[in-house]
Amino acid sequence: xxxxxxxxxxxxxxxxxLSSAFDMYEQIHDIHQILSEAKAAWIKAAQxxxxxxxxxxxxxAAYARLEDVEHRLSTSSSIGSSxxxxxxxxxxxxxxxxxxxxxxxxxxxxxxxxxxxxxxWRTMTSLRSEAATDGFAERFLKPQxxxxxxxRRGPDTFxxxxxxxxxxxxxxxxxxxxxxxxxxFIRLGSPVVTEIDTFMSxxxxxxxxxxxxxxxxxxxSSYKAYAFALPAGESTSSCRIHALRYAQDAVAHIGAVLxxxxxxxxxxxxxAFHLEKLKLxxxxxLRTKMFDLFFQSPxxxxxxxxxxxxxxxxxxxxLAAYKSYVGSVVHMYxxxxxxxxxxSIPILxxxxxxxxxxxxxxxxxDNKSFKTSYFRYLGGRLRFHSQAKHRTxxxxxxxxxxxxxxxxxxxxxxxxxxxxxxxxxxxxLMYRIKERNYRVDEATLxxxxxxxxxxxxxxxxxxxxxxxxxxxxxxxxxxETSGHVCDSCERGPMLDRPGNIxxxxxxxxxxxxxxxxxxxxxxxxxxxxxNFFPLYIDCVGVVAKISNAYHGVDSxxxxxxxxxxxxxxxxxxxxxxxxxxxxxxxxxELVAICGQALTEGFGDKETRQYYQSRF
Numbered sequence: 345x346x347x348x349x350x351x352x353x354x355x356x357x358x359x360x361x362l363s364s365a366f367d368m369y370e371q372i373h374d375i376h377q378i379l380s381e382a383k384a385a386w387i388k389a390a391q392x393x394x395x396x397x398x399x400x401x402x403x404x405a406a407y408a409r410l411e412d413v414e415h416r417l418s419t420s421s422s423i424g425s426s427x428x429x430x431x432x433x434x435x436x437x438x439x440x441x442x443x444x445x446x447x448x449x450x451x452x453x454x455x456x457x458x459x460x461x462x463x464x465w466r467t468m469t470s471l472r473s474e475a476a477t478d479g480f481a482e483r484f485l486k487p488q489x490x491x492x493x494x495x496r497r498g499p500d501t502f503x504x505x506x507x508x509x510x511x512x513x514x515x516x517x518x519x520x521x522x523x524x525x526x527x528x529f530i531r532l533g534s535p536v537v538t539e540i541d542t543f544m545s546x547x548x549x550x551x552x553x554x555x556x557x558x559x560x561x562x563x564x565s566s567y568k569a570y571a572f573a574l575p576a577g578e579s580t581s582s583c584r585i586h587a588l589r590y591a592q593d594a595v596a597h598i599g600a601v602l603x604x605x606x607x608x609x610x611x612x613x614x615x616a617f618h619l620e621k622l623k624l625x626x627x628x629x630l631r632t633k634m635f636d637l638f639f640q641s642p643x644x645x646x647x648x649x650x651x652x653x654x655x656x657x658x659x660x661x662x663l664a665a666y667k668s669y670v671g672s673v674v675h676m677y678x679x680x681x682x683x684x685x686x687x688s689i690p691i692l693x694x695x696x697x698x699x700x701x702x703x704x705x706x707x708x709x710d711n712k713s714f715k716t717s718y719f720r721y722l723g724g725r726l727r728f729h730s731q732a733k734h735r736t737x738x739x740x741x742x743x744x745x746x747x748x749x750x751x752x753x754x755x756x757x758x759x760x761x762x763x764x765x766x767x768x769x770x771x772x773l774m775y776r777i778k779e780r781n782y783r784v785d786e787a788t789l790x791x792x793x794x795x796x797x798x799x800x801x802x803x804x805x806x807x808x809x810x811x812x813x814x815x816x817x818x819x820x821x822x823x824e825t826s827g828h829v830c831d832s833c834e835r836g837p838m839l840d841r842p843g844n845i846x847x848x849x850x851x852x853x854x855x856x857x858x859x860x861x862x863x864x865x866x867x868x869x870x871x872x873x874x875n876f877f878p879l880y881i882d883c884v885g886v887v888a889k890i891s892n893a894y895h896g897v898d899s900x901x902x903x904x905x906x907x908x909x910x911x912x913x914x915x916x917x918x919x920x921x922x923x924x925x926x927x928x929x930x931x932x933e934l935v936a937i938c939g940q941a942l943t944e945g946f947g948d949k950e951t952r953q954y955y956q957s958r959f
Contacts, residue, residue, distance in 0.1 A: 367420060368436055372429075374413050375461075375558075376454035381854050382406040382562055383569040386642060388858070390573035396583065397653065398861040400646030401774055402854070403566060404782040407535065410558045417554070426458070426465035426557045433458045457561075464564070465557040467509050471517065472544055493637065497572055508637070509564050515638030516540050516563075524632045528625055529591075529655075533648035534638075536563055563643055570642045583645035584635060590649050590957055591626045594656055597877035598623045601663065606884055606904060615662055615753035622655060653872070653956065654768065654775060660876030661766045664702065666753050668722060670876075672909035673883040674703045675718045676938055679916045682710055686939055689946045691879070691954050694869045702765060714913040723747035772872040774864050784857070792856050873956040882945050889941035894934060908934055 385402040388394035417423040423432060433455065493511060496504040516534075520541040525531050536559035543556045571580050598619055601607060607616040629648075638644060664670045678696055680686035700708045705720045723743045743751075750763055769776030777784060864872035884904065891905040915931045 364421070365436060368432055371413055371417050371421075372433055372436070372454050372458060375410065376457040378406045378409050378413070379457050379558075379561065379565060383565050385858060386566045386569040387573040389642070390570045391575075394858060395862055395865050396586065396642060396646045397650055397774070397865060398858055399566075399570075400643060400650050401777060401782070401861055402858055403562060403643055404535065404647070405777065405784055405857075407559060407562060408782040410562075411555050414554045414558070423554070425553050426462040429554065430458050430462045460561050460565070461554070461557050463506065464509060464560040465553060467506070467513055468540070468543055468553075468556060468560065471510075471513055475544060495568055495571055497568070505564065505568075508567070509560065511637050512563055512567070512641070513540070513560060515636040516560075517544055518636070519634075519638060520544070524634060527628050527632065529629050529648050529651045530632065533651035534644050535647050536560060563638075563641060566643045567637075567641050580642060581635065581640050583642045584640045586957075587645045587649050587652075588630060590652060591629050593957060594652060595623055595626045595630070597656075597875065598626070600881055601877050604881060604884060606667065606669065613754055615659075615666055615755055618662075618755050619659060622659060626652070650778065654778060656875070656877070656956070657768045657772070657775060657872070658766065660874075660880075661702075661768065662750075662753075662755065663876050663880045665751055665765050666880070667904075668751060668906060668909075669887050669904065670880055670883045671703055671721050672718075672906050673886050673942075675714070675721065676909055676912050677942060678704075678708065679714055679912045680935070680939060680942070682714075683916050683919055684935055684939070686942070689942060691946060691949065691951045692942075694951065695879075698869050698871060699771065702771065712917065714916040715910075718909060718913045723751065772864055774861050774872045789853060792853055792860065869951075870955055875954050875956045879954050882949065886941045886945040889944065890934075890937055893937045893941070908938060912938065 382403045385394065385399040389396050389399035417429065421432065423429050437455070493508050494504055495508060516537060517540060519525060519530070519534060520537055525534075525537070531537070536556070539556040539559050543553060567580065570583075574580070602616060602619055602623065607619070610616050610620055629652075674692060674695060677686070677689065677692045681688070681693075681696075695703065696708055703721055704717050706717065709717045725742060725744060747763065750766070764770060769779045773788070777788070861872075864870055866873075887904050887906065890908050891903070894908060895905060911931065911934055
């Protein structure tokens, strides 16, 4: 017995199933949500509740997420341009009753986001057609006075948005065709430049045309959101001034290190050589007198500041390991604190607590193993030998060659074994996301949802966020072993405390991520904003004082001798064993010399002197 015949209902999507329509709606919803989150980040940055660099990281992450959405559209629906996307959206609206979701405000719908992408694509296509005419390069690259741009908000903003969008695109193309792009901070820090250059250099639309349009849309929306949210009397040009001021401060710090007598050699491959090159790049950046709409854009300025921060952090970690000047002072301070009851020095105490994985591999020693901890900091490893007499096969303690060369200041040009001391992302969530091309992986998302202990990614439970492959039960996850003392740990997980945002859903996770990134820049110990350059200068000064006082001014060993550190850590272990360092006269003298040098070097210094500028 046959059943009743069913007639198929007419549908606008003749070739698609219902699942395809839902999939299309999901992709459009994601695009709208991502663009809205980026706008919200810039509104907070303009109002002062967030940082410029934080909004930049959030927008770069949004741009990377848009690329994933565009890839799904291309593979599942064969949509490669904003025209195709707009056509599919109109068909979806005609066939299904859709309530457009909103994220930040009810007056900017998903349809507005899709139409804005299409207008960006039309603007780029129009400029590319104009570029094919004769004499375009001469007219285009000719210096012109900055045009007057009037930004508007509300329903009737099509004309003003089109003018601003066109000027932003013109300025971006001028940047791609000028010599300023040879500077690494401009080339790597300016968003969308590479995509626009690829789009303009081809006669037909490349495969990344939708991604290029979304980048221009982000550039435009971030500029408007930031400009309208600024307090009265301020302008977006202050972002460019912040970037130039940051570069100027960085040049001064690098120059102070290069003029230090511990940097006598500028031979190729040395740390001083690379610092000199970094200084020249920053000086070239300062000479780039660009104040057009593109270079004043907050996203562009934030990206260039972020590139400078990353470069300073990388070479700052190199300085922290250079000839062990900084590490020897930190270990000596820890010995005096634990054994001799030396008064606390705020900046050194915060470094010991928050960067214990860097200076105290295996945990900060409390009352034993000071010498072992210091040797491990120097890079010491157990070397095994098949003919060793000990049952473990241990032959000797040694420092690997590549570690010794890096400590001596030689920067490898080619591939080299990974050295965790120079891993920026190991201690900072911001740099970790940047080094992964702003892809927020599952381990980071899980940590943001509540697994992180507190906002300080050098030690403690929060180290699991930055080093997710760390085995459980390792010393750094034990408070007694790591020497970690933090009020936030006593009060429970950061995201569960009163006043903090508990992440629920995509929006909650985004807000929690923004909160954690801000804390890395403006907290009591801004892990991403720590400036190693003045710290290095002061530590070298302490080493010089100890060396001169201990060996005598006329001694040949007065040139920054580090023997005091080995004597101190060995004496601390002897004190634990009951031998007592106060019995030995030279150790008693050395304790007094070290204490006086630390007091003179750091006694009158405030912790904010070692933090980078805040934005």
